[in-house]
Amino acid sequence: MQTQTAAPAAPEHDSAPLRKVRTYYELVDAGQVQALVDLFADDVQYHRPGYEPLVGKEQLEHFYRERRVIREGRHTVTTTVESDDCVAVHGEFNGVLHDDRKSSLRFADFFHLDEDGRFSRRDTFFFSPLV
Numbered sequence: 001m002q003t004q005t006a007a008p009a010a011p012e013h014d015s016a017p018l019r020k021v022r023t024y025y026e027l028v029d030a031g032q033v034q035a036l037v038d039l040f041a042d043d044v045q046y047h048r049p050g051y052e053p054l055v056g057k058e059q060l061e062h063f064y065r066e067r068r069v070i071r072e073g074r075h076t077v078t079t080t081v082e083s084d085d086c087v088a089v090h091g092e093f094n095g096v097l098h099d100d101r102k103s104s105l106r107f108a109d110f111f112h113l114d115e116d117g118r119f120s121r122r123d124t125f126f127f128s129p130l131v
Contacts, residue, residue, distance in 0.1 A: 078090055
């Protein structure tokens with residue numbers, strides 16, 4: 001198991017799965033929907049609070065193009081943990097929602113990779129008061 005905290009290693013030292021995760025955040029922050037969807041397996045499952053599970057690339061793409069409440073922003077990865085076919089990420093997001101409200105929150109993501117190195121499942125959790 002590989003753990004990184006605070007200042008993540010330079011990308012040239014990252015494993016292939018960790019580079020793919022970092023690429024995902026770069027693409028989502030740049031609004032490159034097709035390229036980020038291409039990182040996922042055809043039968044991907046994405047679990048996110050407040051939404052029914054998204055299954056398949058078509059639903060994933062629809063989410064990013066039509067349903068995502070974020071207009072723009074930046075993810076900052078602060079911690080990563082790798083184990084076998086999973087990369088866990090802790091970080092912060094700062095951005096603007098479609099209704100012009102600013103958003104700043106911490107998140108945790110868990111990416112599972114298939115045998116081809118594509119994301120087969122993603123689970124997202126937000127540090128936000130709900131209960």
